[in-house]
Amino acid sequence: MTPADLSTSSIAAPTIIIAASVLGVVVRPFRLPEFWWALLGALGLVLCGTLSGRAAMGAAWQGRDVYAFLLGMMLLSELAREHGLFDWVAGQALSHARGRALGLFNVVFVLGVGVTAVLSNDATAVVLTPAVLAIARRARCDPMPPLFACAMVANAASFVLPISNPANLVVFGEHMPGFGGWMARFLLPSMVSIGATYVALRLCFRKALAARLPEAGPAEGGAPRLTGLQRALLLAFVAIAAALMVVVSRGGLLGVWTLGLTLVLIAAVCAHARAWPGELLRHLSWQIFPLVGGLFVLVAGAETLGATQLAEGWLTAQRGAVHEGGAAWLVGLACNLANNLPVGLFVGLVNGHGHVPEQLADLLLLAVDLGPNLAITGSLATLLWLAAMRRASIEVGFFSFLKVGAVVMPLPLLLTLLSRLALG
Numbered sequence: 001m002t003p004a005d006l007s008t009s010s011i012a013a014p015t016i017i018i019a020a021s022v023l024g025v026v027v028r029p030f031r032l033p034e035f036w037w038a039l040l041g042a043l044g045l046v047l048c049g050t051l052s053g054r055a056a057m058g059a060a061w062q063g064r065d066v067y068a069f070l071l072g073m074m075l076l077s078e079l080a081r082e083h084g085l086f087d088w089v090a091g092q093a094l095s096h097a098r099g100r101a102l103g104l105f106n107v108v109f110v111l112g113v114g115v116t117a118v119l120s121n122d123a124t125a126v127v128l129t130p131a132v133l134a135i136a137r138r139a140r141c142d143p144m145p146p147l148f149a150c151a152m153v154a155n156a157a158s159f160v161l162p163i164s165n166p167a168n169l170v171v172f173g174e175h176m177p178g179f180g181g182w183m184a185r186f187l188l189p190s191m192v193s194i195g196a197t198y199v200a201l202r203l204c205f206r207k208a209l210a211a212r213l214p215e216a217g218p219a220e221g222g223a224p225r226l227t228g229l230q231r232a233l234l235l236a237f238v239a240i241a242a243a244l245m246v247v248v249s250r251g252g253l254l255g256v257w258t259l260g261l262t263l264v265l266i267a268a269v270c271a272h273a274r275a276w277p278g279e280l281l282r283h284l285s286w287q288i289f290p291l292v293g294g295l296f297v298l299v300a301g302a303e304t305l306g307a308t309q310l311a312e313g314w315l316t317a318q319r320g321a322v323h324e325g326g327a328a329w330l331v332g333l334a335c336n337l338a339n340n341l342p343v344g345l346f347v348g349l350v351n352g353h354g355h356v357p358e359q360l361a362d363l364l365l366l367a368v369d370l371g372p373n374l375a376i377t378g379s380l381a382t383l384l385w386l387a388a389m390r391r392a393s394i395e396v397g398f399f400s401f402l403k404v405g406a407v408v409m410p411l412p413l414l415l416t417l418l419s420r421l422a423l424g
Contacts, residue, residue: 332371
């Protein structure tokens with residue numbers, strides 16, 4: 001079925017289904033997990049005839065490299081957690097804080113940049129957030145500044161490298177720049193994004209960051225040392241990150257290589273420890289996969305309804321820095337209304353046609369990655385961060401997050417977009 005075959009009445013039902021599904025993912029009515037709403041929406045599109053069952057399955061299968069990337073990164077994160085790497089990091093962070101809340105904040109922020117760049121923003125949310133909670137408990141300090149640092153840097157640093165955010169794979173797809181091209185186009189915006197986000201967070205939490213940390217006891221204050229296995233894991237993570245950069249530069253399938261290299265590492269670790277990897281699999285956030293698959297189907301439904309052609313026509317009509325920057329800004333705001341995963345999928349679909357200019361495509365990626373810092377509903381990483389907080393019985397409401405996001409997102413996004421425009 002093509003957009004020309006659809007009447008106004010036949011468009012109404014699938015449009016309502018798609019809008020309701022996206023709203024359900026963001027709001028979670030009846031406390032149903034996000035993936036249920038994505039799957040229900042996908043099923044609704046099939047039942048109303050917008051997509052055939054085969055077309056829906058094909059749309060979900062298009063995300064296979066994204067699924068492989070997510071699975072590989074989550075396995076790496078769980079491997080680090082299971083073997084105490086993040087406990088070691090927590091001890092090091094507390095040791096280097098030097099008794100100051102600002103010192104602890106700085107260490108967590110820098111750590112968040114590193115984890116996001118090398119292991120992706122979802123890893124920062126899934127694994128680093130519990131480590132930050134452990135750090136705050138040991139330091140007996142206000143946990144909000146380092147926790148918000150963890151949440152915001154997960155998005156602010158998510159275009160340092162192509163592997164820093166699954167959205168990067170979705171937005172660029174087959175048009176992913178090589179490593180050299182990526183650094184030429186995104187190194188300066190990354191530095192601006194990280195720096196501006198840091199300053200904005202400092203401004204938000206200036207009173208809490210002026211405090212001193214309670215004195216730690218001897219057992220708490222000592223920084224743990226790396227074991228031999230932990231040291232080997234760190235070196236392996238660095239080697240995998242380097243190998244993935246080579247894969248990107250040669251146009252290889254990033255997700256397939258990420259998962260393959262991760263499985264090799266897990267096999268080596270399990271053989272060394274004579275253990276079965278069941279614990280790794282048990283702790284994974286499996287709900288991410290049906291969520292992403294359902295969203296791929298919803299985007300395919302929107303394409304069938306003609307939304308892609310409308311968006312592509314609007315985007316390609318933007319000429320000049322002001323109009324392109326404004327379009328990207330609107331996309332960044334849209335991420336907070338509909339979550340950046342479906343917005344990123346939609347942008348990737350439009351960009352995949354090859355009609356969007358390079359500079360505009362880059363601006364859209366920056367908006368999809370950094371724009372979600374405004375609201376708690378903005379990105380998958382932020383939703384994962386919120387879930388980790390809830391497991392620790394810490395609630396952050398929509399307006400509490402928005403109060404911080406209103407300071408941390410607008411100016412950093414503007415400066416980041418301007419820095420990319422300055423590159424020409």
